[in-house]
Amino acid sequence: MTNFNNNSFKEIAAEFEKADSILLFPHMLPDGDAIGSCGALCHMLRKMGKTAYILIEDPVPKYLAFLEKDMCTFDMNIIDEPDICACIDCGEVERFAKRKAAFEKGKIKICIDHHATSKPFTDFSHISPEAAATGELIFKLLKEFPAEPDEYVGEALFAAITTDTGNFQYSNTTKQTHLITAELYDLGFDHNKVSVELYENIGVARMLINGRALDNMEIFAGGKAAVAYVTQKMLDEAGAEMDDTEGIIQSLRSISGVEIAVLLKELSDGRIKAGMRAKTTANVAEICSRFGGGGHVKAAGCSLDGTLEEAKALIMKEVEASL
Amino acid sequence: MTNFNNNSFKEIAAEFEKADSILLFPHMLPDGDAIGSCGALCHMLRKMGKTAYILIEDPVPKYLAFLEKDMCTFDMNIIDEPDICACIDCGEVERFAKRKAAFEKGKIKICIDHHATSKPFTDFSHISPEAAATGELIFKLLKEFPAEPDEYVGEALFAAITTDTGNFQYSNTTKQTHLITAELYDLGFDHNKVSVELYENIGVARMLINGRALDNMEIFAGGKAAVAYVTQKMLDEAGAEMDDTEGIIQSLRSISGVEIAVLLKELSDGRIKAGMRAKTTANVAEICSRFGGGGHVKAAGCSLDGTLEEAKALIMKEVEASL
Numbered sequence: 001m002t003n004f005n006n007n008s009f010k011e012i013a014a015e016f017e018k019a020d021s022i023l024l025f026p027h028m029l030p031d032g033d034a035i036g037s038c039g040a041l042c043h044m045l046r047k048m049g050k051t052a053y054i055l056i057e058d059p060v061p062k063y064l065a066f067l068e069k070d071m072c073t074f075d076m077n078i079i080d081e082p083d084i085c086a087c088i089d090c091g092e093v094e095r096f097a098k099r100k101a102a103f104e105k106g107k108i109k110i111c112i113d114h115h116a117t118s119k120p121f122t123d124f125s126h127i128s129p130e131a132a133a134t135g136e137l138i139f140k141l142l143k144e145f146p147a148e149p150d151e152y153v154g155e156a157l158f159a160a161i162t163t164d165t166g167n168f169q170y171s172n173t174t175k176q177t178h179l180i181t182a183e184l185y186d187l188g189f190d191h192n193k194v195s196v197e198l199y200e201n202i203g204v205a206r207m208l209i210n211g212r213a214l215d216n217m218e219i220f221a222g223g224k225a226a227v228a229y230v231t232q233k234m235l236d237e238a239g240a241e242m243d244d245t246e247g248i249i250q251s252l253r254s255i256s257g258v259e260i261a262v263l264l265k266e267l268s269d270g271r272i273k274a275g276m277r278a279k280t281t282a283n284v285a286e287i288c289s290r291f292g293g294g295g296h297v298k299a300a301g302c303s304l305d306g307t308l309e310e311a312k313a314l315i316m317k318e319v320e321a322s323l
Numbered sequence: 324m325t326n327f328n329n330n331s332f333k334e335i336a337a338e339f340e341k342a343d344s345i346l347l348f349p350h351m352l353p354d355g356d357a358i359g360s361c362g363a364l365c366h367m368l369r370k371m372g373k374t375a376y377i378l379i380e381d382p383v384p385k386y387l388a389f390l391e392k393d394m395c396t397f398d399m400n401i402i403d404e405p406d407i408c409a410c411i412d413c414g415e416v417e418r419f420a421k422r423k424a425a426f427e428k429g430k431i432k433i434c435i436d437h438h439a440t441s442k443p444f445t446d447f448s449h450i451s452p453e454a455a456a457t458g459e460l461i462f463k464l465l466k467e468f469p470a471e472p473d474e475y476v477g478e479a480l481f482a483a484i485t486t487d488t489g490n491f492q493y494s495n496t497t498k499q500t501h502l503i504t505a506e507l508y509d510l511g512f513d514h515n516k517v518s519v520e521l522y523e524n525i526g527v528a529r530m531l532i533n534g535r536a537l538d539n540m541e542i543f544a545g546g547k548a549a550v551a552y553v554t555q556k557m558l559d560e561a562g563a564e565m566d567d568t569e570g571i572i573q574s575l576r577s578i579s580g581v582e583i584a585v586l587l588k589e590l591s592d593g594r595i596k597a598g599m600r601a602k603t604t605a606n607v608a609e610i611c612s613r614f615g616g617g618g619h620v621k622a623a624g625c626s627l628d629g630t631l632e633e634a635k636a637l638i639m640k641e642v643e644a645s646l
Contacts, residue, residue, distance in 0.1 A: 062579065167490035168504075169522070171515040178505035181491075185498035192494040199492070200577040200602055204542055204549075207578050214534025219527050226527075254523040255530050256385070279523060 006126045009137075013144030015108055015124055019083035021051040025103055027090035029058050032163025032198065034089040037112075037134040039067045040142065040149075040156040041088060046071075047147040053078050057098040063201045066194075067156050076102045086110040089134035089160075091118020091127055112137050132172040135160025139180050154189030159198060205240035206247075212238060213248045213263070219255070221320040226252040229264040229308055242267075253277045260284060260319050264312055272304045272311035276319075287318050329449045332460075336467030338431055338447055342406035344374040348426055350413035352381050355486025355521065357412040360435075360457040362390045363465065363472075363479040364411065369394075370470040376401050380421040386524045389517075390479050399425045409433040412457035412483075414441020414450055435460050455495040458483025462503050477512030482521060528563035529570075535561060536571045536586070542578070544643040549575040552587040552631055565590075576600045583607060583642050587635055595627045595634035599642075610641050 016022065022045050026034035038054045045052035054072045076099065085106025091113035093100055103109065109122035114131040131137050135157045142149050161181055165173045168181075185191070209230060217228035230245050238244075242265060252261035259282050265273045274291070276284035278298045285300040291314075293302020304311040339345065345368050349357035361377045368375035377395045399422065408429025414436035416423055426432065432445035437454040454460050458480045465472050484504055488496045491504075508514070532553060540551035553568050561567075565588060575584035582605050588596045597614070599607035601621045608623040614637075616625020627634040 162491070166518075167492060168485070169490060169515065169518040171513075173514060175505045175508035178501045178508070182498045182501035182505065185501070190494075191496060192492065195489075195492040196602065200581075201579040202574075202577050203579055204546075207537055207540065207574060211534045211537025211540070214530055215538050217530065217534070223527075251525075251530060254525050256524040256526055279519065 005120075006128065007124045009126065009141045009144050012110060012112070012124050012126060013141060015084060015110065016045060016050075017048070017146070019050065019108070021079045021082045022053075022084045022086065023079050023082040023102065023106065024052065024054045025085065025087040025090060025096045025099055026054060026056065027087075027095040028097070030056060030060060030064070032064060033133045033135055033160040035060055035064045035067050035072075036156040036158075036160025036163070037138045038088045039069070039071060040135070040138050040153045040160070041086075042071045043069075043152050043156070044142055044145055044147055044149065047150075048145065051079060055099055055102060057096065062203075063198050064159070066197045067159060069152075082106045084108045084110055086112065087122070088112050088138070089114070091115055091121075091125075093121070112141065130174070130176075132170070132174060132177045133161045133164035135164065136177060136180050139184070149187055151187055151189045154184045154187030154191075155194050158184050158189065158191050158194050162195070163198060203240075203244065205238050206244035208238035209235060209240040209244050210248055210251070213245065214251060217252060219258070220316055221260070221323045223257045224323045225260040225262065225316075225319050226255055226258045227262040227264065227312065227316060227319075228252055229266070229312065231266040231308065232268060249275050249277050253279055259323060260287075262315055262319060264308060264315070266308055272306070272308055273301060274304065274311065274315050275299075275301045282322065287322050290318055291315075328443075329451065330447045332449065332464045332467050335433060335435070335447050335449060336464060338407065338433065339368060339373075340371070340469070342373065342431070344402045344405045345376075345407045345409065346402050346405040346425065346429065347375065347377045348408065348410040348413060348419045348422055349377060349379065350410075350418040351420070353379060353383060353387070355387060356456045356458055356483040358383055358387045358390050358395075359479040359481075359483025359486070360461045361411050362392070362394060363458070363461050363476045363483070364409075365394045366392075366475050366479070367465055367468055367470055367472065370473075371468065374402060378422055378425060380419065385526075386521050387482070389520045390482060392475075405429045407431050407433055409435065410445070411435050411461070412437070414438055414444075414448075416444070435464065453497070453499075455493070455497060455500045456484045456487035458487065459500060459503050462507070472510055474510055474512045477507045477510030477514075478517050481507050481512065481514050482517050485518070486521060526563075526567065528561050529567035531561035532558060532563040532567050533571055533574070536568065537574060540575060542581070543639055544583070544646045546580045547646045548583040548585065548639075548642050549578055549581045550585040550587065550635065550639060550642075551575055552589070552635065554589040554631065555591060572598050572600050576602055582646060583610075585638055585642060587631060587638070589631055595629070595631055596624060597627065597634065597638050598622075598624045605645065610645050613641060614638075 024038045026038045042052045060068045085103045111122040111125040116129040118127045213228045249263040261277045263275045278284045288300040288302040291302035347361045349361045365375045383391045408426045434445040434448040439452040441450045536551045572586040584600045586598045601607045611623040611625040614625035
């Protein structure tokens with residue numbers, strides 16, 4: 001267990017209780033855990049009579065809009081001199097770079113995070129890479145607050161935990177994750193409503209580009225690899241952005257027998273970007289490094305010049321050789 | 324809470340303990356809960372020195388093969404005169420019709436199930452519609468057994484529970500579901516391995532037909548409905564069976580703003596079958612009944628004559644009128 005001489009949740013709760021104004025900082029491009037954790041905390045601070053906001057630098061994604069209420073703001077000066085600035089689900093200044101100056105204005109700085117790369121840099125911090133989601137840590141912190149958590153807290157923390165654990169399927173999920181989720185049910189929220197908000201809110205363009213990419217997929221390396229591509233023309237026709245291609249590579253990897261999945265993206269400048277995922281034992285970081293790219297063992301990427309066909313042939317050759 | 328004067332798990336466990344030979348009956352077309360629940364129970368009975376098998380009438384789906392081990396059999400005479408025949412995740416004879424005669428041979432008959440339509444018909448039974456999965460009930464039963472549950476029991480019951488709850492997202496999931504899952508973690512199994520077996524084992528043909536159907540989808544009724552189709556020609560080209568179209572309608576329903584999703588299937592005899600799903604408030608059973616079909620409020624179907632285009636136009640008109 002990693003231990004950075006974390007402050008206890010009791011100590012951190014005491015700081016929040018003393019403060020009148022609090023600004024929360026989720027990481028850039030916020031996800032379910034960032035918005036859910038900040039939302040639950042902000043809501044509870046307001047219940048305790050504090051002035052509290054969530055300062056963002058990127059829009060809240062549509063599927064998380066139901067959690068936002070009136071708490072999120074882009075206004076760097078929403079609070080003049082916050083008693084506390086707290087970065088939540090985010091333990092590195094680079095992950096809220098545009099809001100750095102606003103963060104510095106906090107009289108006291110706090111960090112609550114579960115990312116393995118985070119290190120303490122604030123007055124008070126609790127960093128637990130063992131937690132599957134920062135939502136788990138916020139759950140524990142809220143237990144030290146005098147206010148009673150309510151239905152909204154249940155919704156927000158369930159959203160945080162279920163998104164960051166791939167609906168309790170990823171290896172980061174623990175016994176603790178399920179015990180905390182069980183307790184959330186006592187707050188009487190509708191988990192199925194949250195689930196519909198999170199997962200049944202997919203844009204038409206995303207669904208279309210997903211279908212079109214799967215339609216051109218090829219299985220190779222004796223069934224052990226799958227490749228598909230997305231071109232600018234395909235995006236135009238589907239009315240989609242490159243962001244909408246996010247789930248495609250996961251679909252390719254989920255094919256029976258496929259160990260390596262590759263998605264080739266034709267960027268607007270004509271370069272080809274390859275994303276790769278391994279299912280169990282392959283090392284895609286190694287393959288991508290041969291093209292000057294890199295990443296993690298199971299998720300990596302690289303860029304190539306030349307046409308889509310040329311890039312595809314090169315990548316398929318290397319992937320096949322590695323399997 | 325429904326209560327059929329259920330036998331306690333202690334009483335049922337005592338019957339299993341007294342028996343030497345046990346035959347388990349999952350429902351036809353067995354799913355994760357049926358195979359996971361039977362697997363865990365069969366494995367424990369064998370650990371206790373019993374002769375135990377799972378008698379099936381349909382093959383175990385590929386994604387569940389990792390749970391099967393050497394327990395499943397099609398051999399109706401694998402045990403001459405079983406001391407116990409137990410139907411698991413299945414509380415109606417119609418759900419194991421082909422194995423009815425084999426079931427009758429059991430000296431004692433037991434039923435453990437969570438389906439709301441099940442009614443007691445055996446010597447001993449425990450039917451709890453409140454349980455999200457029969458796996459939850461088997462978990463409680465196994466606590467009354469003298470043998471210690473092991474890693475395999477963890478895998479099998481996690482598979483049972485996670486598949487029957489849509490990975491803890493469906494409304495049937497309860498606090499109890501999470502508390503039981505938390506306890507399963509003590510058995511030291513690898514939940515992520517189970518998850519890869521269950522969900523990253525999709526056939527190429529299924530992925531292809533999925534992509535091709537999404538590619539032809541249309542949004543109508545002002546964005547509140549989505550329709551897609553699958554023809555025999557599309558199946559042929561993808562090398563797919565009609566079974567492979569299973570997930571498509573769920574993808575359509577998951578589109579933002581879509582309340583009703585329709586999938587039209589051209590059957591081999593030329594008739595058109597329409598499947599419908601509602602997201603929140605629509606009643607698709609009512610729409611399907613206008614075409615002589617039926618089903619549940621949120622999931623229904625009907626059959627139509629005529630060409631695919633004609634059927635599509637008719638259905639779209641009714642769906643649009645209902646929204």
